[in-house]
Amino acid sequence: MTAQRLKYLTVPANAPGLFYFRATMSDFVMYNGRFFKSDTPLVGAANRGLRYGDGLFETIRYSNGQLQLAEAHFNRLFKGLSLLGFELPRLFTPQALADQAVALCKKNQQATARVRINLFRGNGGVYDPENHAPHCIIESWALPSPDFALNENGLVTGIYADARKPMDAFANLKTNQYLPYLMAAIHAKKERWNEVFVLNTSGRICDASIANVFIVKNNTICTPPLSEGGIAGVMRGFLLDQLPQQQLTVVEQPITIDDLLNADEVFLTNAVRGIRWVAHCDASTYGNQCSSFIFQKLLKS
Numbered sequence: 549m550t551a552q553r554l555k556y557l558t559v560p561a562n563a564p565g566l567f568y569f570r571a572t573m574s575d576f577v578m579y580n581g582r583f584f585k586s587d588t589p590l591v592g593a594a595n596r597g598l599r600y601g602d603g604l605f606e607t608i609r610y611s612n613g614q615l616q617l618a619e620a621h622f623n624r625l626f627k628g629l630s631l632l633g634f635e636l637p638r639l640f641t642p643q644a645l646a647d648q649a650v651a652l653c654k655k656n657q658q659a660t661a662r663v664r665i666n667l668f669r670g671n672g673g674v675y676d677p678e679n680h681a682p683h684c685i686i687e688s689w690a691l692p693s694p695d696f697a698l699n700e701n702g703l704v705t706g707i708y709a710d711a712r713k714p715m716d717a718f719a720n721l722k723t724n725q726y727l728p729y730l731m732a733a734i735h736a737k738k739e740r741w742n743e744v745f746v747l748n749t750s751g752r753i754c755d756a757s758i759a760n761v762f763i764v765k766n767n768t769i770c771t772p773p774l775s776e777g778g779i780a781g782v783m784r785g786f787l788l789d790q791l792p793q794q795q796l797t798v799v800e801q802p803i804t805i806d807d808l809l810n811a812d813e814v815f816l817t818n819a820v821r822g823i824r825w826v827a828h829c830d831a832s833t834y835g836n837q838c839s840s841f842i843f844q845k846l847l848k849s
Contacts, residue, residue: 574586574656574658574687574688574689574690575655575656576652576655576656577590577652577685577686577687578648578649578651578652578684578685578686579683579684579685579686580683580684581648581684583652583655586687590685591683592671594671594672595668595670595671596668596669596670596671596672596677597666597668597669597683597724600674601723601724601725601726602632602668602669602677602724603632603666603667603668603669603682603723603724604625604628604629604632604667604721604722604723604724605664605665605666605667605722605723605724606621606622606624606625606664606665606722607662607663607664607665607722607818607819607820608621608649608662608663608664608665608819608820609660609661609662609663609691609696609819609820610649610650610653610658610660610661610662610663610688611659611660611661611696613650614650615646615649615650615663616819617782617783617786617819618642618646619642620782620785620786621782621819622642622645622646624721624722624780624782625642625645625665625667626642627721628721628722628723629667629682631717631718631721632718632721632723633680634667634669634680634681634682635679635680635681636681636682637681640681640682645665645684645686648684648686649663649665649686649688652686652687652688653688656688656690658688658689658690659690660690660691660693661688661689661690661691662688662689662691662820663686663687663688664686664687664688665684665685665686666684666685666686666687666724667682667683667684668682668683668685668724669681669682669683670683691820696821696822696847698822698823698824698825698836698839698840698843699824699825701827702825702826702827702828702834702836703741703742703743703816703824703825703826703827703828704740704741704742704827704828705736705741705742705743705744705745705756705814705826705828705829706736706739706741706744706745706829706830707744707745707747707805707808707829707830708731708732708735708736708744708745708746708747708757709747710731710735711727711728711731711732711746712728712747712748712749712751713728713746713747713748713749713754713755713777713778714748714749714777715748715749715750715775715776715777716777719774719777719778719779720774720777720778720779720780721779721780722779728746729746729755729757729758732744732745732746732757733757733758736757743756743757743758743759743816743824743826744756744757745761745808745829747805748776748777748778749777750776751804751805752772752776752802752803752804752805753772753776753803753804753805753807753808754772754776754777754778755772755777755778755779756816758818759781759816759817759818759821759824760778760779760781760783760784760816760817760818761778761803761808761814761816762787762814762815762816762817763803763807763808763811763812763813763814764811764812764813764814764815764838765807765810765811765812766812767797768797768798768799769791769796769797769798769799769838770798770799770800770801770803770807771784771788771798771799771800771803772800772801772802772803773800773801773802774800776802776803781817781818781819782819783817783818783819783822783823784817786846787817787842787846788800790846791842791846794841794842794845794846796838796842808829808832809829809830809831809832810832811832811834812834812835813825813826813834813835813836813837813838813839814826814829814834815836815838815839815842822843822847823839823842823843823847824839825839825840
């Protein structure tokens with residue numbers, strides 16, 4: 549994707565800190581190992597992914613000719629395929645998917661990109677899928693440069709209460725049944741927020757719409773355990789492993805709305821954008837000392 553195909557948006561006055569951009573579709577996508585023009589119809593009305601959200605996806609950062617944190621991404625993806633009962637062909641491997649994703653980025657002439665791998669069952673009704681083999685669509689979008697940096701201005705956020713994320717066996721997967729996060733994101737745009745917090749069925753903080761949540765209180769970093777229903781984020785897992793090596797105290801414990809609003813700091817993480825610090829949630833205001841330290845020590849390179 550060339551630079552002129554990125555259409556930049558004006559940042560709302562009350563929403564500093566988010567690098568807004570809308571990228572047009574890349575020239576090519578990949579479907580079941582073959583390149584297609586991005587506007588090619590790929591699935592029909594009987595597709596189970598379309599009908600029922602029967603599938604899951606993975607979003608991975610591509611840079612320096614390779615997928616970043618690829619092992620963790622594919623571990624999560626293939627764990628999800630097993631949990632959803634997919635039957636994998638012999639040659640359907642993490643390495644094969646990684647090679648296809650890299651080939652697509654090169655085909656689209658993208659040096660740095662966001663890659664989305666979407667896996668779904670094929671055609672069929674609720675009880676009678678044609679088979680349980682995964683179909684695969686891979687897309688890639690060029691990222692603006694510089695894109696992997698700590699936001700200078702903190703995010704403006706709020707809480708979305710109309711949808712509650714269940715805390716079940718599938719909650720930690722990135723499934724195609726994405727409605728709570730989707731509606732939260734629509735609400736955030738309406739309110740002119742940069743991001744929005746999603747609650748679980750117990751009314752506690754689960755995730756943000758596209759990120760995991762960390763708070764800092766009295767020099768202790770907290771994030772909800774996966775039993776609270778959040779996505780098992782790759783960047784989340786990376787930080788849980790690395791933060792103690794920086795002599796930082798990090799714990800997994802439930803976070804209530806009051807905990808969030810009374811935190812000293814709040815920051816969000818995902819694999820594409822890294823870490824972003826939050827400046828405001830409702831009437832609460834936060835700093836960014838800890839998130840700046842983490843970015844400099846663990847993510848900048």
